[in-house]
Amino acid sequence: MNNLLRLFFLVAIVSSCITDSDDRFERFSFDGTGYRPIYTTEEDMAKIAVIDAQPLSKPGKIYVLDPYLFINESGKGIHIIDNLDPKNPKNISFISIAGNYDMAAKGKYLYADNLTNLVVFDISDPKLPKLTKTVPNAVPVNNYPPFNNVYFECVESKKGIVTGWEKVPMAKRPNCSR
Amino acid sequence: MKKIAPFIFLGLAVLGLVLILTGCEDGRNDSALNPQTGAGGSMARFAITGNTLYIVTKQSLEVYDIENGTNPVKSVKKDMGVGIETIFPYRDNLYIGAMDGMYIFNNINPRDPKLQSKYQHIQSCDPVVVQGKYAYVTLRNGVSCRPQNTASSLDVVDVSNPTAPQMVHTQRMTSPYGLGVSGSKLFVCEGPIGLTVLDISDPAKPVFKKTMGDLPAYDIIVRDKHLIVTGEKGLFQYKHDDADNIEFLSKIPVL
Numbered sequence: 001m002n003n004l005l006r007l008f009f010l011v012a013i014v015s016s017c018i019t020d021s022d023d024r025f026e027r028f029s030f031d032g033t034g035y036r037p038i039y040t041t042e043e044d045m046a047k048i049a050v051i052d053a054q055p056l057s058k059p060g061k062i063y064v065l066d067p068y069l070f071i072n073e074s075g076k077g078i079h080i081i082d083n084l085d086p087k088n089p090k091n092i093s094f095i096s097i098a099g100n101y102d103m104a105a106k107g108k109y110l111y112a113d114n115l116t117n118l119v120v121f122d123i124s125d126p127k128l129p130k131l132t133k134t135v136p137n138a139v140p141v142n143n144y145p146p147f148n149n150v151y152f153e154c155v156e157s158k159k160g161i162v163t164g165w166e167k168v169p170m171a172k173r174p175n176c177s178r
Numbered sequence: 179m180k181k182i183a184p185f186i187f188l189g190l191a192v193l194g195l196v197l198i199l200t201g202c203e204d205g206r207n208d209s210a211l212n213p214q215t216g217a218g219g220s221m222a223r224f225a226i227t228g229n230t231l232y233i234v235t236k237q238s239l240e241v242y243d244i245e246n247g248t249n250p251v252k253s254v255k256k257d258m259g260v261g262i263e264t265i266f267p268y269r270d271n272l273y274i275g276a277m278d279g280m281y282i283f284n285n286i287n288p289r290d291p292k293l294q295s296k297y298q299h300i301q302s303c304d305p306v307v308v309q310g311k312y313a314y315v316t317l318r319n320g321v322s323c324r325p326q327n328t329a330s331s332l333d334v335v336d337v338s339n340p341t342a343p344q345m346v347h348t349q350r351m352t353s354p355y356g357l358g359v360s361g362s363k364l365f366v367c368e369g370p371i372g373l374t375v376l377d378i379s380d381p382a383k384p385v386f387k388k389t390m391g392d393l394p395a396y397d398i399i400v401r402d403k404h405l406i407v408t409g410e411k412g413l414f415q416y417k418h419d420d421a422d423n424i425e426f427l428s429k430i431p432v433l
Contacts, residue, residue: 055432055433056412056413056430056431056432056433057432058432059408059409059432060221060396060397060408061356061396061397062218062219062399062413063216063219063224063399064217064399064401064406065215065216069406069413071413081413081430086427086428087427089413089428089430091430102224102233103218104218104222104224104225105215105216106215106216106226107214107247111224111231111250112224113224113233118242120247120249132248133250135242135252138240139233139235140238141235141236146236146237146261148260
């Protein structure tokens with residue numbers, strides 16, 4: 001009997017986690033908005049290039065490794081600045097990296113996010129950084145939005161890798177929720 | 179046998195003590211300023227101490243060994259709650275800002291950080307910096323950050339005991355983003371409103387000095403007397419001194 005009871009609770013607990021598309025009742029109310037996955041193809045993700053210095057447009061986070069300064073261009077890549085003389089900083093090159101917001105550096109290596117990848121550059125020559133390594137899925141994005149009690153469009157892996165979520169108005173309650 | 183038991187016990191205790199002490203020593207070396215290692219601002223999701231690269235994703239802390247710089251090797255992943263935003267290493271601890279609080283991990287063993295505590299507050303977005311025994315945490319309201327609340331604030335949290343952080347002070351802020359601390363000055367980026375300067379001669383009680391309204395500010399790195407700020411107008415550098423003077427050095431404007 002005791003075991004039966006345990007089994008019952010186990011089943012109850014497990015089934016409570018399942019996202020059920022046939023759910024008749026709403027666990028929480030649908031307010032007409034839901035999250036839609038933003039997909040990126042592996043091809044687009046792999047587009048990384050070192051180009052000439054670019055003007056700042058939407059500067060984001062900064063990182064210092066003397067005498068260099070790294071400035072993130074939101075979602076686009078990294079400006080490399082020679083800051084030996086802070087009164088006269090020189091914009092020397094730009095690494096174009098899809099989906100980049102963060103970086104850190106040590107010695108001759110620069111680490112950056114490239115959507116869900118971690119990429120490593122050899123910056124011995126900061127005018128010409130070289131991509132030396134790509135670690136896939138280092139910054140994982142789950143197949144659900146990072147919020148609780150929300151509705152979202154179910155992920156279709158054939159469309160690509162989920163690299164973000166946008167909240168949009170939805171006419172119909174989507175099938176997935178958490 | 180009975181006679182030597184206490185000696186074995188004592189020996190083990192001494193050994194343990196030595197291990198603990200040297201462990202702390204290693205941790206210090208790792209976190210100490212290394213000319214080879216760079217520094218990020220408080221908004222960072224990436225941080226390096228010693229031979230370890232830490233990455234916070236929205237829901238986890240990912241730890242990589244970068245002893246071989248070109249080949250990061252994952253050593254551990256710590257699953258965390260949702261809404262992880264920032265990481266700030268200071269001495270033997272990692273301070274992780276999340277939408278519902280601040281986590282403190284001990285990284286004496288850099289490859290396997292241990293959770294010490296979680297300082298919880300109302301939902302918000304909150305980078306953190308630490309100096310001495312205090313952590314400065316900004317809580318920003320906004321569409322995706324703190325929808326139910328109207329007030330943004332700056333909290334001062336006593337972290338001298340990382341397992342039991344205590345809030346000692348809170349004050350209103352307008353719209354805080356990144357922040358930086360150096361000596362008796364605390365700088366808070368307030369987005370389009372500018373860069374706010376606070377005096378922390380008493381580190382537990384920041385006193386508002388001024389807001390530089392012509393300097394929209396998002397992220398800041400403070401290194402001794404040198405300020406590096408980014409915002410919607412570009413990159414700005416300043417030098418400050420103890421007499422509240424802030425001298426403009428240069429800018430790279432947004433074009």
